[in-house]
Amino acid sequence: MIAGLLHRDNPPQSISEKGFSTSSIDLKPKGQANPLDEKLTSYSNWVGASQVMRDLFKHVQKLAKSSATVLILGETGAGKEIIGRAVHELSPRCSGPFIRVNCGALSESLLESELFGHVKGAFTNAIENRVGRFEAAHGGTILLDEINSVSQNLQINLLRVLQEQQFERVGDTRTISVDCRIIAATNRDLAEMVDDGDFREDLYYRLNVLPIYVPPLRDRKEDIPDLARFFVRQYSAQNQKLVLNISADALAHLERYQWPGNVRELRNYIERAVVLAEQEELTADLLPAQVRGEAPIRMGRTDRSEMQALCAELVARGVSDLGETGNYHEQMIALVERELIAQILRTSRSQSRAALRLGINRNTLRKKIEDFRLESELD
Ligand SMILES: Nc1ncnc2c1ncn2[C@@H]1O[C@H](COP(=O)(O)OP(=O)(O)OP(=O)(O)O)[C@@H](O)[C@H]1O
Ligand SMILES: [Mg+2]
Missing domain, CATH: 1.10.8.60 (Helicase, Ruva Protein; domain 3)
Structure with a gap:
């Protein structure tokens, strides 16, 4: 249920009431629930009674009914994922799977096999066949989070899935057809990325069929x-x-x-x-x-x-x-440096390319990989 939406007429138990205890949060309205509320009880973690969130929810309800592609835009932490889930849960596909893939967290090759699957022997570590996330989402919904970070090569593959709902597993020639609704989320302005040549215009239009903008808090x-x-x-x-x-x-x-x-x-x-x-x-x-x-x-x-x-x-x-460790400089800088190197390694084809992008020499990078124990980030 969209908890906050129901607050006005059906306030949840006051938080200041003594003795109140919760192991699960039940914000179900008391008394006669209308059909809309009935539908909302399927999830209880979206709070927001402001007019803008109520309007947004009505919009989500409407577009959930179709199976057209949804593009969710909004700043980091605004609630894009929670809204993506709402689109799925309020849709006729709600009993099917809901699969989320964070496109920003994987290197190009890992993301490709994550999305499309691979066959045994397709690359060095492909020791067995693997079903991709598109196949896993058959009959349901796939949320492509951080779509803005998908490489140009993979953008082409995604375009094909959007156009034909078809793809091949990595290393295979057989074509697989899926029936899944695609939701994409981005915290970068895709239109701007299209202008800068970083995102394919055709893919952008295919994704931007039903846009939802989640306003910042x-x-x-x-x-x-x-x-x-x-x-x-x-x-x-x-x-x-x-x-x-x-x-x-x-x-x-x-x-x-x-x-x-x-x-x-x-x-x-x-x-x-x-x-x-x-x-x-x-x-x-x-x-x-x-x-x-x-x-x-x-x-x-x-x-x-x-x-x-x-x-x-x-x-x-x-x-x-x-706390009062007295070692802020070293610890904070190490935290940021480790994350920076890990991300660049994940998204670079080779260590020398990563060193080039970081602007440090290869030996320094090798030493840092060792110091930060980042060997697992290497493909
Ligand atoms: N309206 C809401 N009601 C309750 N919890 C919310 C709401 N919006 C966001 N949250 C919570 O805030 C956190 C961030 O939300 P979410 O992951 O959906 O953001 P996001 O827009 O996808 O962020 P990012 O761009 O960083 O991926 C989550 O823990 C989510 O449960
Ligand atoms: Mg998110």
Whole structure:
């Protein structure tokens, strides 16, 4: 169910009610449920009673009925995946599989075999036949997350699946036909990527049949209290804590903050606050300094300032998690460096290419792979 949508008429049990305990969160409306609500009870983790989220939900309900391709756009952490799931669960395919593939997490060759499968002997590590994710999604829905990071080569293969619902496993000549609905999600502006020559225009039009834009949390601040309470309950139950209430000034800070990392950032801060809480009230001192307005936070819609905002969040979180180790510089730099090298290795064809892209020499890279134990990232 879309919990927040039902809050207005059917408020969930107040979080400040003493003795309230949850192992699972049941926000089912009491009394007569209308047919719409009935349908919504199939999932209970989407909160959002703001007008914009209600409108968005109506839109999702409408387009869920067709099997046309959906493109979900929105900033990181805004809730694209949760909405992708809603499209599936409200669709006639809801009893079929829902398969999510994070296209940004795999190198080109791994992603190809992940999506399309491979036959034994297709490449060195292909020791047996493998069914790809498109086949696994037959009769259901596949969510291609971070579609913006798919290489130009794979974009061509995807175009064919979109046009003909057909493909071949890697190393095989037999054509496989599937019936699956495709949902793609992106946190980069694909139209801009098309202009820059980084994304195929034909694929973009094929994907952009039914676009859904998930607005950033700062543009729907009415959702913040409901979301915060929802996460407080969730993490209290998970951590066997009895945090029952959010203080007025903590809530005021949450509502004032700009949330560059959107709902995910809110969820993370609430989790940490619940873990740290020693009383039944979640108080402002449990929130990170930038949420309390005591540390700078940079906001902006261009890629660069978004990066800075994310970086500010990462550093604030890292510093808080590390505690008083007195070793912030080394630990934070190592954290970022390791992730950077891992990602570049995953998306480069060879170590020398990775070294070139990183702008460091091959021996240095080899040493870093050893130091950071990144051997598993090498193909
Ligand atoms: N409306 C919502 N109600 C409840 N939880 C939400 C909502 N929106 C997002 N979340 C939670 O916030 C987190 C981030 O959401 P999600 O993974 O859907 O974001 P995303 O847009 O796909 O992010 P990314 O671009 O980084 O992949 C998840 O834990 C999700 O459950
Ligand atoms: Mg996502």
